[in-house]
Amino acid sequence: MSAETVTIERLGSGGDGIAVGPGGPLYVPFTLPGETVAIARVKNHGTVMSTAIASPERVVPPCRHFGPDGKNGTCGGCSLQHASDTLYHAYKRELVVEALKMKGLTPTVAPLVIARPGERQRLVFTARRTEKALLLGFNQPSSHHIVDIEECPIGSPGIVSRLEAIRAIAAALATDSQSFRVTVLETLSGLDLAFEGVQKIGDRQRRAVTECVLSLRGIARVSHDGEILIEPQKPQIAFGGVLVSPPPGGFTQATKEAEEAMAALVLDHIGKAKRVADLFSGSGTFALRIASIARTHAVEGDEKALKALDHAARHAQGLKQVSVEKRDLFRRPLMATELKVFDAVVFDPPRAGAEEQCRELARSGVKKIAAVSCNPVTLARDLSILVAGGYRITAVTPIDQFLWSSHVEAVATLEK
Known part of the structure; x- marks a missing residue:
């Protein structure tokens, strides 16, 4: 362990402050850009011993458990409570911008849809x-x-x-x-x-x-x-007013507010589509909302989640036809020939993204696609595949539902 003084240049993808020296990047938790700090260093990680220059964007953390002085230790639930809203919101949006840029994509990225305290369901x-x-x-x-x-x-x-x-x-x-x-x-x-x-x-x-x-x-x-x-x-x-009983431990969005924001973007984009495929549908976050305006085909690999969606659709009033299909879209994506019956496709995969499915979408004639992602890096990869296949990105909106963390969602819309 060695001691030294460093200046933080930027925030990294994990929320740590990054100082750059002869040995490469040095990661220092609980610091902000522009701060000069004395650290105890172990390899490429530093622990703050004292602060010589603090950032004007530094604020008092709202939780007693946050940070190195947190009660009962440093809680790992949050990493950025010490950053002002202005800095934090810009950081979250920039994660999406930079991921897209790394793949040569420069669409207009909307302002961050923010998260607020007390929203996590x-x-x-x-x-x-x-x-x-x-x-x-x-x-x-x-x-x-x-x-x-x-x-x-x-x-x-x-x-x-x-x-x-x-x-x-x-x-x-x-x-x-x-x-x-x-x-x-x-x-x-x-x-x-x-x-x-x-x-x-x-x-x-x-x-x-x-x-x-x-x-x-x-x-x-x-x-x-x-x-x-x-x-x-x-x-x-409730997904758009349709009641669903999710399976034990089943996936749901972390906040209702972010879920509503994502659903609104998706529904606005697909517009007057008559038949829509919702891929990686889960228990119906999007499918059951889409079904209020269009015939919907929900595809999901988790049988219990799919059964919850199917049961909800069968007992709801006022929905268009909803069909379900259990399918591992990583191993067996919907082929371009199968996609030709759909006017629009929505996909919301796990963090690994939907690479193989996007290769088939790129070969398809589907007019509109809405891509929902919890990982900007895999989203950028998937969008680059679609753009190479002739799609045009019409909008990208970053959405925060993991407050004071380095995780950010995004909805991208495309047309061909």
Whole structure:
């Protein structure tokens, strides 16, 4: 370990400040561009010891658990609470701009659709039983240490106000001192808790969880590794007014506000399309909204998510025809010949993107495409494939739903 003084030049893709020296980039968490700091250095990472010049864009973090001085350690849930809104919003938008530029794409990128505190309807906590208590929170960066949280400004009031109830259920389920995860989703009928990684659950834990949940209010379902342990109320979320009961631990957007913003962009783009394919459809975030205006074909590899979508569509009023298809689009994308019946295609893949599917889309005659992505790098790659196939990017909109992190969503629209 060596000590030195450095000046931060920019923020990196992970949210750390970056100083550039003879040995290449040096990553310094919790710093901002323009700051001069004394650091303790280990290889290409630095820990701030003191600050000689602070950025005027530095603000007081709103959470007591944030940063190197955070209560119970440095919570890894956020990385940029110390940045002003102006700097933070510009940084998020620039992540998309730079990813596109790396692929030679220079479309107009709209201002960031911002996220606000208290909007997160889905949070993933880490938990672990100790001799004294049940720890519930987020891991410290690059560590297995769990920062036990008492507040969380990004979480919805419906989740944050029930932290003790979530702890109680986790404590009833825990069988040893190994850490495990719980995804908490706020639904219209209560909290949906999906646990993963608890070892050797027996009848005693199942009874304890049942007794605990029945003594509480506002818990819709508790599951472990996809198995429902107790479900006092069927969890329900709404996609454009259509009620859906997602599978245990199933994917949903992190905030309702971002979901609505993305859906509005998609629906506006497809316009008066008569028949639309929604690829990587999940439980119907876009498909069930699209079905209010067009015949919709939803394609998804996760059978449980697809069943939830199909059930919702069958029991909803006023929708156009909705067909579903279970298909691994990574291994078996819809071919150009299959795509010719659609006026528009929407795709929202995991972080790996939709490379093979985009190669088929590029060969197709589909007039309009809406690409939704949680990874600017793979989005840029996929868009470059489509542009090479004759598509024109009409708009790119970055959308924030992971407040104070380095993750950003984007919706790109294309025409041929």
